[in-house]
Amino acid sequence: MRGTARTVAMFAGISATALLAAACGGGDSGNAANTSAGGKTGGSITVRGCNPQNPLVPSNTTETCGGNVLDASTAKLVHYNAETAAPENDIAESITTQDNQNFTIKLVKGYKFQDGTEVKAKNFVDAWNYAAYGPNAQSSGYFMEPIEGYADTQCTGEGDDPCAGKGKAKTDKMTGLKVVDDHTFTVKTSEKVSNLPVRLGYTAFAPLPDSFFKDPKAYGEKPVGAGPYKVDSWTKNSEIKLSKFADYSGKFGGKVDNITFKIYQDSDAAYNDVIANQLDVTDEVPSSAQIDDKYKTDLPDRNAQKAVGVIQTITFPPTKVDPNYADPKVRQAISMAIDRDTIIKQIFNNTRKPATGWVSPVVDGYKADQCGEYCKYDPAKAKAKLAEAGGFKGGKITLSYNADASHKGWTEATCNSIKSALGVDCVATPVVDFSTFRTQIANQKMKGMFRTGWQMDYPSIENFLAPIYKTGASSNDGHYSNPAFDKLLVEAAAATDPAEANKKYQEAEALLANDMPAIPMWYSTATMGWSDKVTGVKITAFGTIDFASISLK
Template sequence: MKFSKSVIGGAALASASALVLVGCSPEGSESDSTATAGDSASTGAAIIKTNGSEPQNPLIPVATNETGGGKIIDALFAGLVYYDATGAAHNEVAESIETDDSQTFTVTLKDGWTFTDGTPVTASSFVDAWNWGADPANSATALNSYFFEQIEGFDGYNSEEGASNPEMSGLKVIDDSTFTITLAAPNAEFPLALGYSAFYPLPESFFADPEAFGKAPVGNGIYTLASADDWKHDVQIDLSVNDSYAGEREVMNDGLSIVFYASQDAAYADLLAGNVDVIDGIPDANLATFGDDLGERAVNQPAAIFQSFTIPQNLEHFSGEEGNLRRQALSMAINRDEITNVIFQDTRTPASDFTSPVIDGWSDSIPGSEVLEYNPEKAVELWAEADAISPWSGTFSIGYNSDGGHQTWVEAVTNSIENTLGIDASGLPYATFADFRTDVTNRTITGAFRTGWQADYPSLENFLGPIYYTGAGSNDGDYSSEEFDTLVDEGKTASTPEEAIEKFQQAQEVLFTDLPAIPLWYSNVTGGYADTVENVQFDWHSVPLFYEITKK
């Protein structure tokens, strides 16, 4: 839908989001309070303890594109908008986001926002942060630069290595509380993305020393890292309530402690013992019983999470016609129904596309999706055709992090492949998520590897562009398709949500032909909480709303 004029305030933006969010995850309660963190009692006794993982990268919003760091970044920073439990967007730092043409947006900020170092949050805090993230000179750090691609004047990953373009022409500071965003082409969905962490503001201290900032970030969110000593690497991070938080989300506890467990089993054992308050993952071995163990405190609800494994484009035997045949054969060799039923106790649903059923526009009948059906006879036939081009040798491996509870399903997938195709297949475990991601990021991993996507904002495009667009920050398999890129661009600039959905579905047809990743299943969020806490609610993309949780 093209707006003649859109004034995107809290209620108006929520209505606009509803166009995109039909069929989103179950609704939850939403506080109408306008109290701030400073209104909460802060005795230090009501600290919420949860599970997490050591961040892969320094705690800089535009440098964080994995869930371990993302959970922390979202607690430390506040953006122009935030998402409620259902995924609807509400203004936070923004007073309004206005547009006449869905191409140029005028952003007006609310008064009273400061960073935890006491400096004000201004229009420049956003514009300078986005320009830094889009600057090709910072591309090694700014992994989320893809999200600025649609702003006029973006060069980013398309520039020559070492080039510098510190200012995008599409960003203009009008005064301390006002700035404009001009896109390269109209995009009515653009405001919906502005709650994602790539668009968070940064204080002036960041630009003086980004490396030091990443170790002790200064934010404007609900919580704060009071001291660099509160981040005990590979152990836990302790966040305090930010008394200067100026938003409408009321904080109902005294802080957040995120423990970096070595395994889901350890986290679940601590939950049952009352040593941790809430966790967002249940070990495979306990999926059949956690409902009985926790009763009403067990959580099992749909979430915008997609699981796959990626086969790098440069992996031997997986390029050209041979690679296309082998990718199809592997996909058809996996018995997704059996794995999701037996291992996951139906807390997963076999994938039928590359996105999520909780996102508007999802379809289970995209042409080419039949490659996701278990078809062992066809799989053997395709593998033989590939062998006729170049005989297979060696072991097919899938890399994964052992601390994330992935071993059981990786073994089931590789067993299914081995039994169907008659080849050696096995998992390749890494001790920690950080170690695993380092090899993936450095392109030093020697086989396929597990991949997944937890939505940043509720749109089909968010499951496609950041992962498969040429040069995008989370394109870990280095996939590149001009046809796919063009369809994504056309979807982003479509004049109506319906036209956008059509383009994004066509883009998935290209993915089903090329299979840069092998879709496996959609995830429910499975978790739970101890009898030490109340008011626990998980949001549309599986993260607990920590600020709402109260200690008994």
């Protein structure tokens, strides 16, 4: 997951056998880039950053604060086109399959890590095995689940240490991964997985150099990737410095020599620094600057917007953490009590679109109105639904958010709407920063509702469902579990026809309305601003900065 705070470009369905060439399709990027000519090569830029939740290990980074850094410093088998998100081969020379279950991957020869060693097949196999192995407790280990033998790498015990005693994992290697030679390996999945190649551009699938396994802790502080930029230093709560990797082997390098992620606790402060030319790019324009398009006056010819693969939601806590929200009727009532249209108009100046389901409109397979009446503002129905549940028994409803981004306005407005419709007190509750916020959620210490956002990892309807709502998934913050939902995901992944796969995924999504594990709020439009020192600023389909295009004037 990339938990995030972040016209419409439509993506074509991509089969496994199609992932052999360059990007397909196009799309209207809207006002998505500053296309001014005259940019130069070299120089240094600063961009808004935030505190990563974990050390910078690819398989343990599931949020944007760390993910943005790793996107610039790692290379994967596949690179996603900045404009369309269509997959393009990167370290992979080819990815082939005849049956969507047995895959052969050939690597480009001579591709280098930033420690000078060559990227070889074993670096992928070792990295994916490390991610999967239960005792390593990697938050993205779940992404390896389709690979044969994954289950044997998992701990099966219970309690505080599921890896103790008889719960110990059977092995630290998956049988579905085989090194053929230095530049070839094979992948066998437990079931057919038609979109596996499309997934392989996600950070969790990045290769790891041999040096990682000698000292994983040191790597987490200063990762060694194969991407266009290398991490030089990470000063906690202050900045993360990157510089251009001189021996970068790929086709997706950048123009500037140095990138510094300046860590901010407040998005307004970052925005004001951009206005003052003290910060070169902010990937978040605060809601206060979006009212009446104020940012366009503050930053004339220095701003851009784009519809992106991001959805904002409100997630309910696991029942054992806070049982007051366990009844689906309570959840549905709260959802119907939220006036999305008014909040979007007043807080976001109509730069969002009310969500009618859990999947972003930018991916193939999207289906409107999957949430049905439960995502439509109706105070009378909301109050009646809460009465069916016997009322809210928790005293007051709470909605927590990370205070280092622009969430105060909309969370307070959401609580006001809930309180007005249901007659139950609702309080928007700040948590100091994103790292602390996510840690409380991960450690099951977060009572009450909490804001969640999902930035697609790869362009697929599956990515908006399986990693977030499948039983035991890495980003299943509310610990939702529905065997019927899980079964449909398996059937969808095995379908060889993209249309049939999408139909199954849509059936699975429809089940979410019955249980309401999270409230769909709105589909996001990324808004960025930049200083008058840079040009070529482009928003990717993922809502991130395209570091390949930006340069100094």
